[in-house]
Each structure stands twice: as structure tokens, then as C-alpha cells.
Amino acid sequence: MIRQIVHIDENKCNGCGLCVPNCAEGAIKIIDGKAKLISDNLCDGLGACLGHCPQDAITIIEREADAFDENAVHALHEESLKQSTHHHHGFGGCPGSRIRVFEDSKDDAAENTAISLKSQLRQWPVQLMLVPANAPYLNNADLLVTADCVPFAYANYHNDLLKGKKVVVGCPKLDNLNLYTEKLTQMIKNNNLSSITIAFMEVPCCFGMVMALENAIKASGKNIKLNKVKISIDGEKEHLS
Template structure:
């Protein structure tokens, strides 16, 4: 053992989102009982690549006595993970990955009571550009200019029934998942979109689950890095489809 740099995880700050897990190429972090844990000292190289993936600021690099980093142990560990088909998240991990059923009772709004055959509603699509995925959109495009930018976590349009009329109308949009994609890439891409185009304002729509806050963090950091003074409005959507 020797005194060296190694990851330390603050369990009080950790919300179990799991964004750090795929951010560690050595597989040295896993979610246990809803908290990120270091699997073994010898699997951590101490470089801290996982730090930028944590929206809670729960990870830092410290110096302490620890086993030396062991590349052979890492290779064996990663091979075992692949062979066993271990999932990054499992029971007791990220709340956003927890399976649940949303039971919807018949809801009656006292403002409107009508039989289904009496009313036909058609909602005009409000999408004014293509593509929409943050991984695919160009950094410079005419459709960014003069509009508000709506940054949407990709579960939001499924959960929020009034997405098109209430959120999307009149805006340009990008869509992504901070849990499944590279958050560092998101920050870089958003920074350039904001920097090189005439963005009038930004709204970020995200789900209430902890891992989705990575999208909010990415937007805030992108605005900071762009050097522009743009207000960011944050819109949180509950799992049962309500604006909070």
C-alpha cells in the first residue's frame, strides 16, 4: 500500500443517480443500496474522470493510503462484468430506473364535463426543426436564431401531455438523456450552440427523478462557459405527468 490519489464519495451528497458509473472506464464504482460505492481501491486510477459526471458534487480526489492501481485487476474485473451480464443499475439503485405502474383513476375537471363523442380535439404539432437529438443537431443553424431554446430530457414529452402547446410552441429544441449519454459532450455541444447563435432564452424541462438533474447541470454549465448572460428557466415534470 502507498499514499496516493484516489476517489472519495460523499454519501450524504450522493443521490444514487448512477451517472458516475458509466463515467468510470475501470468499472470501479457501483450503486449499492441507493449510493455510489468504490468497488475496490486497486480498481481506481485516481484520475477522477468520474467527477464531471456527478451533478451533486459528491465525488472528489483525495490522498490516502490505498492499494496501488492494478491494471490486470481492472481487466479481470471488466471481463467478469461482461461475462456475468451485470447491469449498471439494479434494485435499490437510481430511483429513475425503478419500475413502477402509474395508476390513473378517471379524473373529472369541474370546468368541463362532456361525453367522449361530443368533442374531437386535434393538436397541431409545434416542432419547427429537424433533427432534435442533442447528439445530432448542428452547432450552428438558422433555426436557433431569435428563439428560446428548449432543452428537454427525452422522457418529458411522454410524461407531460401538454408538451407541444405548453412547452415546445415557438421554440427551438434539443432532446437528450443525461443518464445514458456523455454529459461532458452535452456541455460542450450546448456551450457552442449558445455561444455561436442568437439564443433569446433557455428553458430546461426535466423529470423529477434524480438522474435527470444532470440535464439542468449541463445547461447551467454550458451557459457559464458560453460567457453569455442568458436566463435559464427550469421546469420539473413529475412521473405522473404534472408540472411541479
């Protein structure tokens, strides 16, 4: 039958994963770094995922496709629930939501002795949407934009990344990226920032934070180099620029 259905342009898709949790039917998964429609009969063609693609890679087209099958959707959700319960992975194909457990080795446990560290936080609030764009402490500051999982994954966050900087934190998967971009644009416009660093997790959806900041710098009209630091789930740091 000819009907409306989601089409994903893989040339535009950057694998951020923001569309995955916004497809209630579970029809989209991240495969080999790209969002893919896993089965025609799981897509209702209503396009609830469209507004969550920052790359405009998702559109609704008309083509020959199997009819939408609600029973198949229910079966997929039941299978995902079984996998997440019994095998500790799943959650709609989004890598950032996959359950993982890390166990300390004997050597790690021996090294984790009690050490008292001083917080390097020098302002409040820190949540991006709560920090005023004209907060006085932002002027002439080194700004650290942090995906909110980073301080939990990277043990040396305070001394290595936060020290000497002002910080804003957020989650690109749970919040509105357009609002993030607007807020960051105003922060950059209103303040003579000395530098900007973004610390983000390796999971695909976290790249949305990088994209929001890159778009904000561009929209601000200022020429500021963006320093990118990627943190792996097991706490390793990688400088990308």
C-alpha cells in the first residue's frame, strides 16, 4: 500500500540519537552510527520524531510500505522490556540508555583510598537554563559547558576540567536543544568570554550538546575557538581539539 512513512537521510544524520526516545513505537534505532527505520510496520507515519532531529534528517514521505501494525509495536516493547530486565541492555536502541555495570578489580579497589578533595565550583547556579545570560561572573570568564553525566564518569573533573572556569551543565537528550542554543548564544554575545570548553560523553545523543554550542558560537558572530573534551563511559578523557 502507498502511505505516509518516515524517511531518514543518512547523509544528514549524525547519529545523535535524539529521535530514538521520541519515537513511541520504537521504530528507530541507532545502527552503525546512523538512525534507521528498523521496520515499516512499526512506523505510524505521524512524524512525532521530526521536531527532535537537529540535522533535519527526518521527513515524512509517501511510498509503498507495509501497513502500521500496533500488535508488532506491542510485541517489540515486550521484547525490549524482557531484554532490559534479564540481560541488562536495550531501551529502544539508544546507546546512551543501555544499562551497563562496572566492577572494580582488586587493583582498582586497592587504589581507591580515601582522599579529601576541594571543590573547584566558584558560582551558583550551574544548570544552563537557570544561569542568567548576563550573570556578572561570566564576563571575561573561561566557560566550561558540561553534559551533566560527565562529572560522574570522569573522576578528576574538578581539578582537571572545572578548576579556574565558570560552568553550565545540561542534558541534550532530556532538554530542548533549541533553547540551549538560544541561551548559549546570548551568553556568548553578552560576555567577553576568554575561552569555551565543552565536556561531553561518548554516547551519540551527547553530541547534541556539542552541536548546540557550535551553533551558538556561529549565531553570536564571535570568533571563539571551541575546545572539545570527550569522556568515555569508563572515565577516559580524549581531547578532540
